[in-house]
Amino acid sequence: MKTFFTLVFVLFSxxxxxxxxxxxxxxxxxxxxxxxKLIDKASGEKSSIGSGFQISSDGIIAxxxxxxxxxxxxxxxxxxxxxxxxxxxxxxxLVSVDVINDLALVKRQVEEGMPYFQLSDQKPxxxxxxxxxxxxxxxxxxxxxxxxxxxxxxxxxxRIHFTGSINSxxxxxxxxxxxEKVVGINVATSGNQIGFLVPHDKLxxxxxxxxxxxPIDIKQQMxxxxxxxxxxxxxxxxxxxxxxxxxxxxxxxxxxxVPFIRCWGDSNADKTDALILAAIANCSLDENTYxxxxxxxxxxxxxxxxxxxxxxxxxxxxxxxxxxxxxxGAGNRAGxxxxxxxxxxxxxxxxxxxxxxxxxxxxxxxxxxxAYKDFPGxxxxxxxxxSVDKNQQALVSHFTLAGVSQENAMAFTGRFMEAVSWK
Amino acid sequence: MEVGMEVTHxxxxxxxxxxxxxxxxxxxxxxxxxxxxxEEISRNHKLLHRHKFNLNxxxxxxxxxxxxxxxxxxxxxxxxxxxxxQGLWRxxxxxxxxxxxxxxxxxxxxxxxxxxxxxxxVITLGKSQLRVLFSDHQISDTIALSPFESLIDFIRHxxxxxxxxxxFMLIAGNISYxxxxxxxxxxxxxxxxxxxxxxxxxxxAGVALVSHLTKNEPRVLAQFGISFVFFILxxxxxxxxxIVVFNSASNSVLGLFIALIPIFLAFGLLWxxxxxxxxxxxxxxxxxxxxxxxxxFGGTYLLQYSKKREFNPHPNYNATIMAPVFLIAPxxxxxxxxxxxxxxFEQASKAALEED
Numbered sequence: 001m002k003t004f005f006t007l008v009f010v011l012f013s014x015x016x017x018x019x020x021x022x023x024x025x026x027x028x029x030x031x032x033x034x035x036x037k038l039i040d041k042a043s044g045e046k047s048s049i050g051s052g053f054q055i056s057s058d059g060i061i062a063x064x065x066x067x068x069x070x071x072x073x074x075x076x077x078x079x080x081x082x083x084x085x086x087x088x089x090x091x092x093x094l095v096s097v098d099v100i101n102d103l104a105l106v107k108r109q110v111e112e113g114m115p116y117f118q119l120s121d122q123k124p125x126x127x128x129x130x131x132x133x134x135x136x137x138x139x140x141x142x143x144x145x146x147x148x149x150x151x152x153x154x155x156x157x158x159r160i161h162f163t164g165s166i167n168s169x170x171x172x173x174x175x176x177x178x179x180e181k182v183v184g185i186n187v188a189t190s191g192n193q194i195g196f197l198v199p200h201d202k203l204x205x206x207x208x209x210x211x212x213x214x215p216i217d218i219k220q221q222m223x224x225x226x227x228x229x230x231x232x233x234x235x236x237x238x239x240x241x242x243x244x245x246x247x248x249x250x251x252x253x254x255x256x257x258v259p260f261i262r263c264w265g266d267s268n269a270d271k272t273d274a275l276i277l278a279a280i281a282n283c284s285l286d287e288n289t290y291x292x293x294x295x296x297x298x299x300x301x302x303x304x305x306x307x308x309x310x311x312x313x314x315x316x317x318x319x320x321x322x323x324x325x326x327x328x329g330a331g332n333r334a335g336x337x338x339x340x341x342x343x344x345x346x347x348x349x350x351x352x353x354x355x356x357x358x359x360x361x362x363x364x365x366x367x368x369x370x371a372y373k374d375f376p377g378x379x380x381x382x383x384x385x386x387s388v389d390k391n392q393q394a395l396v397s398h399f400t401l402a403g404v405s406q407e408n409a410m411a412f413t414g415r416f417m418e419a420v421s422w423k
Numbered sequence: 424m425e426v427g428m429e430v431t432h433x434x435x436x437x438x439x440x441x442x443x444x445x446x447x448x449x450x451x452x453x454x455x456x457x458x459x460x461x462e463e464i465s466r467n468h469k470l471l472h473r474h475k476f477n478l479n480x481x482x483x484x485x486x487x488x489x490x491x492x493x494x495x496x497x498x499x500x501x502x503x504x505x506x507x508x509q510g511l512w513r514x515x516x517x518x519x520x521x522x523x524x525x526x527x528x529x530x531x532x533x534x535x536x537x538x539x540x541x542x543x544x545v546i547t548l549g550k551s552q553l554r555v556l557f558s559d560h561q562i563s564d565t566i567a568l569s570p571f572e573s574l575i576d577f578i579r580h581x582x583x584x585x586x587x588x589x590x591f592m593l594i595a596g597n598i599s600y601x602x603x604x605x606x607x608x609x610x611x612x613x614x615x616x617x618x619x620x621x622x623x624x625x626x627x628a629g630v631a632l633v634s635h636l637t638k639n640e641p642r643v644l645a646q647f648g649i650s651f652v653f654f655i656l657x658x659x660x661x662x663x664x665x666i667v668v669f670n671s672a673s674n675s676v677l678g679l680f681i682a683l684i685p686i687f688l689a690f691g692l693l694w695x696x697x698x699x700x701x702x703x704x705x706x707x708x709x710x711x712x713x714x715x716x717x718x719x720f721g722g723t724y725l726l727q728y729s730k731k732r733e734f735n736p737h738p739n740y741n742a743t744i745m746a747p748v749f750l751i752a753p754x755x756x757x758x759x760x761x762x763x764x765x766x767x768f769e770q771a772s773k774a775a776l777e778e779d
Contacts, residue, residue, distance in 0.1 A: 273605065314746035319601040326742040334736065340774035342738035343767040347672035350754035362754050364669070367764040368738035371771035379768060388669075388744050406768040410761050417757045 025131050025180055026143045029053075032116050035083040035135045036063045036092075036106070036172060038070055042077070051134035051141075051173030051186070052082065052106065055207060057113040062203055063172030064187055065097050065104045066290045072097060072104070072218055073292050073374075080106055085141065096210045099222045100157055100229045100289060100298075101202040102187050104172075105210055117174055119204050120181035124148040130162065130177055132195070134170025134186055144170075148183070152196060156233060156260040156287060159196040160184045166195030223375040226289070226403055229298065230378065233285075234401075234408035237261070237300070242419055248279040248306040251395045252359065254419035261285055261300065276320060277308040288332060289403070295338040297378070297403030301331040304420075305396040314391045321394050325386050330370075331400030332380060337373065339380060344368040348388070354421040361421050362389035363397070367413065372403070381409045385420060395420070457507055460556040461491060464545070468554075469638065479507040483548070484517075497521050497549030505540065505555075512540040512555070523548045566705075575699060578652055579645035587651040588620060594658050595619040626650050627696075634700030645699045653692040660684040668743045670752035674763070690716045 032054040040047045050067030054060065061082065071078040071094060080092050092106040124130060125148070132144040146164020153161075162175065166189040175184040175197050184197030215221040242254040248267075255263060263283035268274050282303040289298035305324070309317040330342075349365040363385040372378040381404065385397040397420040401409055457479060463472040474491055483491045486500035493502075499519040506513050516523045516536040524547040525535035535546060542560050546553045577583060596616035600607060627643070627650035635641040664681045671677055693712040697703065703711070 275604070275606065314748070316601050318744055318746045320604065322742055322744050325744070327737070328740075329737050336734035339736075340771050341735050342740075343770045343774065344738055344740040345673050345760075345764050345767055346741055347760050347763065348670070348750075348752055348754045349757055349760045351757050362750070364744050365760055366740045366742070367760070367767065368740055369764075369767045369771050370738075371768070371775035373775045376772065376775075379771060382738055384740075384742075386742075386744050388750055389747055391747055406765070409768075410765060413764070414757055414761050417760070 023143075025176065026133070026141070029117065029133065029174075029176070029180060030085045030141060032114070033085060033133055033141055033173070034061055035138075035141075036061070036067050037081045037083060037089075038068060038078050039081055040078060047078065049135070049138055049169055050171040051169065053133070053172075053174040053182070054108075054114060054116040055119060055182070055203070056116055057110070059108040059110040059114070060095070060207070060210075061092065061106050061108060062174075062185065062207070063104050063106060064185065064198075065099050065102045066187075067172045068094060068097075068104050068106065069290065069292045072222070073295075075218075082106075082108055094218060096206060096215050097218055097221060097225075098202060098206045099225050099291065101198050101206075102290060103185065103198060103203055103206050105206065117176070118181045119207070120177060120183045120200050123199070123201075124177055124183050126150050128177060130164070130175050130183060132162065132164055132166060132170065132173060132175045132186055132197075134166075134173025136167035136169040138169055142170075146175075146193075146195065151199070154259040154262065154286075156236070156285060157229075158199050158202075159187070159287075160199055162195040162197050163193050164195055165189075165193060166197075219374055222291075223378075226297065226375055226378055227405065229289070230404045230408060233298070233300070234404055234412060238408075238411055238415065242415070244419070245281075246423060247281055247304055247395070248308070250308075250393060250423055251304070251306050252419075252421045252423050253281065253304045253397065254416065255283065256302075260287075261302075275310060275312055276317065277310060279306045280304070284331075291338070294333055294335045296332045296334070297372075297380075299331045299400070299402045302399045302416075303396070304398070307394040307396070309392040312392070317392060317394075318388075321386070325384060325396055328366075328382060328384050328398060328400075330380055330382065330402075332402035334370075334380065339370045339372055342368040342370045342382070349385070349417065351418045351421065353418040359421040359423065360389075361387050361395065363417075363420075364388050365417065369409070375403075377405055378403045379406060379409060380404075381413070383413055383416065385417065387422075390422075395422070458558045459505070459507075459512060460558065460560070462554040462556065463491075463493070464552050464554050466552065468545075468552075481505045483553070491553075493549070493551055495549040495551040498551065502548055503535075503546075514538050514540055514546065519548070521549050569698070571695065571698060575645050575649065575695070578648035579642070580648075581644065584644055584648040584651070587648060587655060590655055591623070591651050592616040592620050594655065623651070623654055630696045630700050637701065639701050642699050646696060649695045649699060650692065653688060653695075657685055657688050660688060665743055665745060666749050666751075668741055669745045669749060672755070672763070673741065686716060686720055689719060 034052045036050045036052040037046045038048045039045070047070060048067065050063055052061040052063035055062050065072070068080055071080055080094060081089050082092050083089050090108060092108045094104065095107050096105040097103065128148045130146055130148050132146055133141065135141050144164050146162050149161040149163050151161065152159040162184065166186050170186045173186045174182045175186060177183050183200050185203060186195065187198050188196040236258055237256055241257045243257050244252050245255045247253045261283050263281060265281050267279040268277065280303065282301070284302065285300040288296045291297055307321060344366060346364060346366040348362060350360060350362050354360050366384040368382045369379045380400070380402045382400045383398065387395045399416060401412060457477055459476050459481065461474045462470055465471055476490065481491065482489045482501065482504045483493065484500050484502040485493060485498045499517070501517050502519045503514060503516045503523050506515060514523065514525065514535045514537070523535040524532040525538050526532045526545045526547065527541055528543065532547060540555050542557045544555050546555065596612040599615040600612055627646035631641040631643045631646045664684070667681045668678050690712050693715050694708060697708050697711055
């Protein structure tokens with residue numbers, strides 16, 4: 001009984017302490033917190049909402065790119081407004097974005113110097129208590145205490161793993177430490193207290209770059225960032241080791257040894273009535289870049305499928321096999337205003353790396369690409385190789401890359417095609 | 424009594440008529456012009472009956488004293504008579520209730536009373552029509568029997584029809600076998616093959632029915648034989664197209680060429696269907712076959728075109744693959760493939776600019 005009381009007391013005191021701290025933080029910072037609204041000009045109503053926070057005395061407000069993405073893509077259709085703690089509203093101007101790290105800077109008019117958030121100059125330590133601020137579901141500004149849990153494992157573009165509730169509408173709000181300095185920006189959630197933040201150093205860099213030289217054209221700035229990011233990603237993929245791995249004991253497939261590409265496997269070995277035994281390995285990049293609600297890029301998908309006929313004639317096996325490969329689709333979402341239609345080429349191809357050996361494979365290879373309309377030089381590509389040289393066995397090798405340059409796409413395709421063979 | 428008088432008078436007339444002609448043996452003209460052919464025709468100018476006379480007066484009407492007895496209730500008992508004199512036939516309307524009209528060479532119909540009749544004229548009385556021809560009427564040239572005739576004779580043989588039906592069912596069964604995702608048994612395949620051939624039988628049956636309804640000879644077996652032979656040929660052309668597409672790269676022109684085969688086959692089938700089932704001129708047959716082919720393929724194209732979405736977010740590629748036995752073409756190298764695929768980027772960039 002005694003221990004129980006002690007426990008309760010300890011718990012009570014610690015929550016009381018946290019609550020007090022949160023209250024204090026909220027009271028002090030609230031004048032620099034905003035709700036950011038995107039107003040549809042034609043209807044005059046808000047089309048999306050998020051949070052933002054001031055980071056300079058002259059009115060620069062930081063938020064997420066995805067909060068204002070509609071404006072960035074169609075500036076003629078929307079305007080951006082802020083709503084402060086006193087209920088005042090005014091229009092702001094979009095001055096810079098970081099589309100890769102989902103950050104944006106907007107600027108409000110100020111008459112005199114205003115209080116603003118300090119950006120931290122150091123990273124938090126694991127287990128450190130943090131406070132996320134924002135306006136979830138348009139319910140009003142709140143503060144959510146949580147814990148810093150390091151950077152998200154195996155991510156290509158860094159994200160902080162925050163244990164605490166981040167809800168939609170809080171996007172773009174700051175996350176501060178006990179000394180009220182910004183260490184991250186709310187960006188995403190996986191539910192169940194798992195939240196993700198953009199590390200503060202990305203914002204520091206964006207802000208410093210803006211102070212040095214403000215971008216002239218937002219679309220141009222986005223195009224440069226996308227081009228640079230795909231270069232970084234594709235170089236990482238092309239310069240790392242591609243490990244040769246067996247698939248179902250019959251085929252050799254490449255597995256790219258980078259931490260941010262993760263692989264999963266599946267087979268239908270348990271389905272006794274299936275006519276074809278299939279073993280599937282697929283690898284993908286878990287993150288992508290948000291451009292608008294219907295347009296994503298930066299995804300990488302790789303899939304291998306080994307098939308073995310069970311009591312089937314060759315013709316029937318190939319007939320069913322064709323149905324399997326007939327409907328490969330894009331790895332990312334994109335619409336009519338974002339991309340062209342796919343252009344495709346197909347041919348019979350034998351990679352020279354294994355030609356004239358026992359491993360040689362003869363593929364029907366299909367390559368398709370579509371171009372980005374607003375970002376010239378970027379393409380979505382799709383490759384599908386289907387082996388056509390074994391009567392009762394087949395290997396499908398397939399990948400999609402989103403938002404890559406022609407040079408990188410072809411370097412990847414060439415290497416990929418050469419790396420697939422029979423065992 | 425009067426009637427009797429008429430008859431005697433009539434026969435007298437004839438005797439006097441014959442007498443001078445026999446006297447003038449050399450004057451063939453007057454003798455031949457006394458000859459007249461009268462055709463009862465339907466409203467769309469199809470022949471119903473044909474009469475040939477060698478008289479100098481012909482009576483036409485509803486009662487049984489007439490030379491030509493018509494049953495049309497809109498015709499009077501003694502409606503009209505045709506008389507021959509001085510090398511010309513004249514028409515006399517006997518004050519009929521509904522009158523008589525004469526149409527010469529597709530011209531406008533006019534009142535026929537006391538009109539001279541020419542070769543090919545159409546007489547309208549009541550709701551019936553008669554066409555008048557003289558024995559020197561121009562007829563079209565003899566059409567030689569087509570070499571198809573012997574082929575059709577072969578194909579319409581019951582054994583040949585049975586064989587082509589059996590082959591059709593075999594192919595249909597095989598196709599449904601290939602498309603089944605799960606294991607199947609023979610009876611299931613037979614049922615689907617049988618229903619498939621029943622479905623396809625509707626075509627020759629329909630054609631035979633139409634030719635029967637249009638007073639042509641139906642020739643059911645010939646229609647069945649020909650149709651199923653062509654259905655089989657179309658499947659073979661599909662197979663050929665598949666093999667060609669499988670073996671060639673996307674920039675090959677051969678594929679395009681092969682795609683025309685089904686169009687020619689459809690034309691051939693329609694031509695033979697009409698050759699077997701309907702009497703029409705060669706030119707008209709070709710026009711009919713071409714029109715139906717164009718309607719069929721053009722319609723299919725239009726249907727696909729109208730279904731096509733404004734923007735297709737999915738790649739549209741040719742995924743044809745076949746078992747290694749069908750693989751004839753040599754393989755390319757990765758470098759060549761990359762080189763050819765490189766052209767797509769330019770095309771895609773151009774398309775992105777155009778669609779703006």
